[in-house]
Amino acid sequence: MTMHANPSAETRLERGRRALDAIDGQAGRNVIDALAEIAPDFADYIFEFSFGDIYSRPGLSLRDREIATIAALAAMGTAQPQLKVHIEAGLNVGLSREEITEILIQMAVYAGFPAALNALFAAKEVFAVRPLDSAADRA
Amino acid sequence: MTMHANPSAETRLERGRRALDAIDGQAGRNVIDALAEIAPDFADYIFEFSFGDIYSRPGLSLRDREIATIAALAAMGTAQPQLKVHIEAGLNVGLSREEITEILIQMAVYAGFPAALNALFAAKEVFAVRPLDSAADRA
Amino acid sequence: MTMHANPSAETRLERGRRALDAIDGQAGRNVIDALAEIAPDFADYIFEFSFGDIYSRPGLSLRDREIATIAALAAMGTAQPQLKVHIEAGLNVGLSREEITEILIQMAVYAGFPAALNALFAAKEVFAVRPLDSAADRA
Amino acid sequence: MTMHANPSAETRLERGRRALDAIDGQAGRNVIDALAEIAPDFADYIFEFSFGDIYSRPGLSLRDREIATIAALAAMGTAQPQLKVHIEAGLNVGLSREEITEILIQMAVYAGFPAALNALFAAKEVFAVRPLDSAADRA
Amino acid sequence: MTMHANPSAETRLERGRRALDAIDGQAGRNVIDALAEIAPDFADYIFEFSFGDIYSRPGLSLRDREIATIAALAAMGTAQPQLKVHIEAGLNVGLSREEITEILIQMAVYAGFPAALNALFAAKEVFAVRPLDSAADRA
Amino acid sequence: MTMHANPSAETRLERGRRALDAIDGQAGRNVIDALAEIAPDFADYIFEFSFGDIYSRPGLSLRDREIATIAALAAMGTAQPQLKVHIEAGLNVGLSREEITEILIQMAVYAGFPAALNALFAAKEVFAVRPLDSAADRA
Numbered sequence: 001m002t003m004h005a006n007p008s009a010e011t012r013l014e015r016g017r018r019a020l021d022a023i024d025g026q027a028g029r030n031v032i033d034a035l036a037e038i039a040p041d042f043a044d045y046i047f048e049f050s051f052g053d054i055y056s057r058p059g060l061s062l063r064d065r066e067i068a069t070i071a072a073l074a075a076m077g078t079a080q081p082q083l084k085v086h087i088e089a090g091l092n093v094g095l096s097r098e099e100i101t102e103i104l105i106q107m108a109v110y111a112g113f114p115a116a117l118n119a120l121f122a123a124k125e126v127f128a129v130r131p132l133d134s135a136a137d138r139a
Numbered sequence: 140m141t142m143h144a145n146p147s148a149e150t151r152l153e154r155g156r157r158a159l160d161a162i163d164g165q166a167g168r169n170v171i172d173a174l175a176e177i178a179p180d181f182a183d184y185i186f187e188f189s190f191g192d193i194y195s196r197p198g199l200s201l202r203d204r205e206i207a208t209i210a211a212l213a214a215m216g217t218a219q220p221q222l223k224v225h226i227e228a229g230l231n232v233g234l235s236r237e238e239i240t241e242i243l244i245q246m247a248v249y250a251g252f253p254a255a256l257n258a259l260f261a262a263k264e265v266f267a268v269r270p271l272d273s274a275a276d277r278a
Numbered sequence: 279m280t281m282h283a284n285p286s287a288e289t290r291l292e293r294g295r296r297a298l299d300a301i302d303g304q305a306g307r308n309v310i311d312a313l314a315e316i317a318p319d320f321a322d323y324i325f326e327f328s329f330g331d332i333y334s335r336p337g338l339s340l341r342d343r344e345i346a347t348i349a350a351l352a353a354m355g356t357a358q359p360q361l362k363v364h365i366e367a368g369l370n371v372g373l374s375r376e377e378i379t380e381i382l383i384q385m386a387v388y389a390g391f392p393a394a395l396n397a398l399f400a401a402k403e404v405f406a407v408r409p410l411d412s413a414a415d416r417a
Numbered sequence: 418m419t420m421h422a423n424p425s426a427e428t429r430l431e432r433g434r435r436a437l438d439a440i441d442g443q444a445g446r447n448v449i450d451a452l453a454e455i456a457p458d459f460a461d462y463i464f465e466f467s468f469g470d471i472y473s474r475p476g477l478s479l480r481d482r483e484i485a486t487i488a489a490l491a492a493m494g495t496a497q498p499q500l501k502v503h504i505e506a507g508l509n510v511g512l513s514r515e516e517i518t519e520i521l522i523q524m525a526v527y528a529g530f531p532a533a534l535n536a537l538f539a540a541k542e543v544f545a546v547r548p549l550d551s552a553a554d555r556a
Numbered sequence: 557m558t559m560h561a562n563p564s565a566e567t568r569l570e571r572g573r574r575a576l577d578a579i580d581g582q583a584g585r586n587v588i589d590a591l592a593e594i595a596p597d598f599a600d601y602i603f604e605f606s607f608g609d610i611y612s613r614p615g616l617s618l619r620d621r622e623i624a625t626i627a628a629l630a631a632m633g634t635a636q637p638q639l640k641v642h643i644e645a646g647l648n649v650g651l652s653r654e655e656i657t658e659i660l661i662q663m664a665v666y667a668g669f670p671a672a673l674n675a676l677f678a679a680k681e682v683f684a685v686r687p688l689d690s691a692a693d694r695a
Numbered sequence: 696m697t698m699h700a701n702p703s704a705e706t707r708l709e710r711g712r713r714a715l716d717a718i719d720g721q722a723g724r725n726v727i728d729a730l731a732e733i734a735p736d737f738a739d740y741i742f743e744f745s746f747g748d749i750y751s752r753p754g755l756s757l758r759d760r761e762i763a764t765i766a767a768l769a770a771m772g773t774a775q776p777q778l779k780v781h782i783e784a785g786l787n788v789g790l791s792r793e794e795i796t797e798i799l800i801q802m803a804v805y806a807g808f809p810a811a812l813n814a815l816f817a818a819k820e821v822f823a824v825r826p827l828d829s830a831a832d833r834a
Contacts, residue, residue, distance in 0.1 A: 031395065038402040041613075042383050042394065049605045050248045050391060057597075060241035067203055068210035068242045072249045075211035075807075077495030078355030079249070079392035102199035103207045105459050109189045110211045110218070112770075112807045113467060114496035116459065117448065124455040170812065177819040180474075181800050181811065188466050189808060196458075214390075216634030217772030218809035244598050251353075251390045252606060253635035255598065256587065263594040309534065316541040319752075320522050320533065327744050328530060328665045335736075338658035345620055346627035346659045350666045353628035356494030357531035357666070380616035381624045387606045388628045388635070467804045477797035484759055485766035485798045489805045492668075492767035496805070519755035520763045526745045527767045527774070529631075529668045633773030661737050669745060670774035672737065673726065680733040 013044060016052030023055065023062060025092055027085040066090040070103050074119035075111035083119060087126045097127055152183060155191030162194065162201060164231055166224040205229040209242050213258035214250035222258060226265045236266055291322060294330030301333065301340060303370055305363040344368040348381050352397035353389035361397060365404045375405055430461060433469030440472065440479060442509055444502040483507040487520050491536035492528035500536060504543045514544055569600060572608030579611060579618060581648055583641040622646040626659050630675035631667035639675060643682045653683055708739060711747030718750060718757060720787055722780040761785040765798050769814035770806035778814060782821045792822055 010018070020028045035043040055065060070090055073083040090100050100123055108116035149157070159167045174182040194204060209229055212222040229239050239262055247255035288296070298306045313321040333343060348368055351361040368378050378401055386394035427435070437445045452460040472482060487507055490500040507517050517540055525533035566574070576584045591599040611621060622645055629639040646656050656679055664672035705713070715723045730738040750760060765785055768778040785795050795818055803811035 034399065034402075035395075038405070039379050039383055039398050042386070042398060045383075045386065045605070045609065046391060049601070049609075053601065053605075054245050054248055057241060057244075059237050060245075064203075064206055064238070064242075065245060067206045068245055069249060071207035071210045072214035072246060073392065075215055076250065076355075076392075077493075079390075079396065082249075082392040082395065098198045099203070101456050102196060103203075105196070105456055105462075106193050106199075106204060106207055107211060108459070108462065108807075109193055110208060110221075110807045110809060111215065112493075112496075112803075112805045112810075113463060114490065114493075114499040114805060115807075117452075117499065118496065120456050120459060121451065124451075127455070173816065173819075174812075177822070178796050178800055178815050181803070181815060184466070184470065184800075184803065185808060188462070188470075192462065192466075212809065215772075215807075215809075216632075218807075218813065221809040221812065240595050244595055244601075247390075247598070247601065249390045249392060251386075251388045251393070251635075252602060253388060253629065253632075253638040254390075256591075256638065257635065259595050259598060260590065263590075266594070312538065312541075313534075316544070317518050317522055317537050320525070320537060323522075323525065323744070323748065324530060327740070327748075331740065331744075332662050332665055335658060335661075337654050338662075342620075342623055342655070342659075343662060345623045346662055347666060349624035349628045350631035350663060351531065353632055354494075354529075354531075354667065357529075357535065360531040360534065360666075376615050377620070380613060381620075383613075384610050384616075384621060384624055385628060387610055388625060388638075389632065471801050471804055474797060474800075476793050477801075481759075481762055481794070481798075482801060484762045485801055486805060488763035489766045489770035489802060493770050493806065499805075515754050516759070519752060520759075522752075523749050523755075523760060523763055524767060525668075526749055527668045527670060527764060527777075528771060529664075529666045529671070531666060532668075633771075657734050661734055661740075664737070664740065668771075668774075669741060670768065670771075670777040673730075673777065674774065676734050676737060677729065680729075683733070 012048040012052035014052075015056050016047030016050070019051035019055050020047060023051070023066075023089045023093060024085055025088065027088045031085065062093040063090075063095060066093050066095060067099075067103060070095075070100060071107060074104050074107045075115055077111065077115045077118060080118065080122055083122050084126050087123050088130070091126075091130065097123075151187040151191035153191075154195050155186030155189070158190035158194050159186060162190070162205075162228045162232060163224055164227065166227045170224065201232040202229075202234060205232050205234060206238075206242060209234075209239060210246060213243050213246045214254055216250065216254045216257060219257065219261055222261050223265050226262050227269070230265075230269065236262075290326040290330035292330075293334050294325030294328070297329035297333050298325060301329070301344075301367045301371060302363055303366065305366045309363065340371040341368075341373060344371050344373060345377075345381060348373075348378060349385060352382050352385045353393055355389065355393045355396060358396065358400055361400050362404050365401050366408070369404075369408065375401075429465040429469035431469075432473050433464030433467070436468035436472050437464060440468070440483075440510060441502055441506045444505045448502065479510040480507075480512060483510050483512060484516075484520060487512075487517060488524060491521050491524045492532055494528065494532045494535060497535065497539055500539050501543050504540050505547070508543075508547065514540075568604040568608035570608075571612050572603030572606070575607035575611050576603060579607070579622075579645045579649060580641055581644065583644045587641065618649040619646075619651060622649050622651060623655075623659060626651075626656060627663060630660050630663045631671055633667065633671045633674060636674065636678055639678050640682050643679050644686070647682075647686065653679075707743040707747035709747075710751050711742030711745070714746035714750050715742060718746070718761075718784045718788060719780055720783065722783045726780065757788040758785075758790060761788050761790060762794075762798060765790075765795060766802060769799050769802045770810055772806065772810045772813060775813065775817055778817050779821050782818050783825070786821075786825065792818075 032043045032046065055062065066086060066089055069086045070083065073079045073086060087100055104116055104119040104123055107119060171182045171185065194201065205225060205228055208225045209222065212218045212225060226239055243255055243258040243262055246258060310321045310324065333340065344364060344367055347364045348361070351357045351364060365378055379398070382394055382397040382401055385397060449460045449463065472479065483503060483506055486503045487500065490496045490503060504517055518537070521533055521536040521540055524536060588599045588602065611618065622642060625642045626639070626646055629635045629642060643656055660672055660675040660679055663675060727738045727741065750757065761781060761784055764781045765778070768774045768781060782795055796815070799811055799814040799818060802814060
């Protein structure tokens with residue numbers, strides 16, 4: 001699964017919107033909507049830079065990109081809302097619940113047990129509201 | 140590539156030593172040696188917990204585990220020596236230079252451009268001293 | 279707007295109380311009140327050191343000091359309650375809502391998009407409960 | 418008070434369970450219970466590594482270990498739930514409320530006033546729900 | 557001093573190159589050059605996103621933007637090379653040595669004395685190699 | 696060993712100078728000297744606030760205060776120079792090399808193995824240049 005087919009045919013904004021929608025789904029759209037009142041330009045940067053530029057680059061699959069993002073956000077420990085969005089995104093692009101749980105457990109080694117614990121509890125919340133029989137969980 | 144074949148036949152320490160050796164290679168052995176004088180028990184915890192327990196778990200490949208570790212250490216920005224060891228480890232378990240570079244570029248989105256920059260310069264140092272024709276770089 | 283007129287005529291505590299009141303207003307007083315039960319001495323250090331010493335120094339305007347504080351707290355990502363107090367303080371000493379929003383957007387470059395996002399949502403909360411026609415917002 | 422009497426007579430898991438129970442009490446058991454559904458193995462690592470290995474080491478008293486943990490968690494600012502558990506644990510192993518408050522105030526010097534403030538408010542919550550006449554508070 | 561005059565007449569890359577040159581000067585060019593070998597695309601993102609998009613936005617002066625960046629990098633404590641570049645940039649866009657020193661001293665309140673100390677020593681290095689009679693220092 | 700005998704008989708600056716000298720010794724004086732050129736006032740704040748106010752408070756021994764500081768600085772991972780000063784200070788106020796090593800090993804649980812490793816290597820450097828037969832090491 002890649003986002004970078006035919007990039008020249010669309011603007012960065014269009015490519016980013018398409019990528020965000022495919023990766024983050026409703027959770028991503030909620031963040032964009034919440035920005036409308038305070039900083040709508042910032043929503044465009046999320047589309048254009050994060051998704052239109054970075055996630056659309058070839059050279060790393062979306063599944064691998066979400067492993068990296070989930071690990072980073074769990075280790076940082078300062079971005080719980082974004083960690084939940086990307087645990088959801090990980091499921092959307094083919095990571096299983098078990099794989100996500102393994103990534104988070106591993107963070108105990110690099111960022112300490114509290115970082116891993118808080119990330120595991122975030123995953124527990126995401127998993128609880130998502131139907132188990134969705135396609136991503138059978139991946 | 141997995142570390143968890145026949146775990147019951149060896150101790151956590153033995154399994155951890157074998158895993159550390161396969162993953163981190165000489166860079167890992169250097170860390171262990173440097174600990175001998177100040178905290179030899181801590182070297183055992185690295186073997187036993189980090190590698191004997193965590194990296195030896197099934198459920199996530201070593202390649203995926205290194206994506207997670209490289210991303211986390213780059214995002215944290217407080218562990219440059221360990222980041223270099225794991226960029227080396229990433230190459231050892233099958234990540235290409237391009238994939239590692241992609242992971243580090245992506246960290247700009249989550250931890251800021253300075254974190255990505257400092258990690259890219261760490262990778263540049265590791266790549267510079269490692270022969271390009273090694274097996275890992277052709278993966 | 280400066281806090282350092284005639285510093286010798288008052289104690290550090292008095293100068294700090296006056297400065298905290300002018301800068302942080304009710305939000306600052308709430309923090310001090312909440313400390314009364316657990317660590318009243320710590321409230322004195324906030325008055326004396328943070329406001330009586332640092333914010334009362336000549337050499338940088340209060341407006342510039344609040345730019346620095348808002349940026350730092352947004353980038354750190356571990357001090358959301360204090361970030362809200364200082365977004366309020368920024369408005370009190372002459373920063374406009376637009377300027378504060380610009381500072382927070384810029385933090386995406388240095389501390390990542392999640393840090394900027396969480397700070398923008400904090401600003402959204404502060405802006406929502408503050409009347410738009412106050413003097414600070416017309417600055 | 419030590420945890421390391423006769424370590425060879427019990428497994429790491431048993432020793433860790435006993436240590437966690439003595440140090441963290443009910444707050445620790447709640448964390449373990451919450452992990453049951455998402456990552457029961459991680460609960461075992463907390464028992465085995467954190468408490469069976471580290472807290473059971475001779476060379477530093479449990480009281481001194483909790484000073485270190487409370488200081489670290491307060492300074493990091495990313496682990497408020499764990500900070501509360503260890504403020505409780507500190508009281509359990511002989512730290513007084515005054516000593517814990519001193520540790521947290523001191524963190525203003527090393528991690529900034531917001532880190533100290535947020536930690537003091539965490540302590541206020543823990544102290545509020547714990548009866549004052551318990552043994553630990555008379556220590 | 558603004559970067560946003562006539563933005564539509566040039567590409568993001570051109571606008572970013574112009575802005576980086578005016579703000580960061582030689583220190584910025586050195587970073588870009590060092591990226592050429594490892595991740596040339598990342599240099600483009602620095603031009604396009606950081607400088608072409610963010611620093612080129614109206615609504616906050618370059619002087620105010622550098623106050624925010626210097627404060628953030630000092631508080632984070634994980635980006636000493638970038639902090640030095642932006643202390644230099646601050647001088648380039650009109651901050652005086654005294655003002656920069658005030659910003660860094662103030663960080664002791666929010667990020668602790670070590671963060672302020674390490675940032676002050678970074679500033680000392682930058683100030684030492686820059687001629688005192690430059691225009692920026694007379695601002 | 697306390698710093699708070701007869702505090703009213705001396706100024707905060709005098710009390711702080713005396714405390715810094717007793718606790719940090721030559722390592723502390725070197726920091727103060729290095730500040731003379733860039734921010735001499737900041738040296739005074741270190742004397743007055745950190746040592747004159749905080750370390751001079753009754754309610755926690757200097758030995759316990761250094762446990763807290765060493766743990767916090769090791770966990771934060773952004774203050775290696777200050778960590779070395781306080782490892783030295785810990786020895787000065789009665790912590791043994793073994794106790795300091797235990798504190799640092801324990802940080803692996805809360806801040807991750809890299810934080811503990813980097814702190815252990817800092818301790819190794821401090822221990823290497825300090826004669827083993829000093830009073831502190833026999834404590």
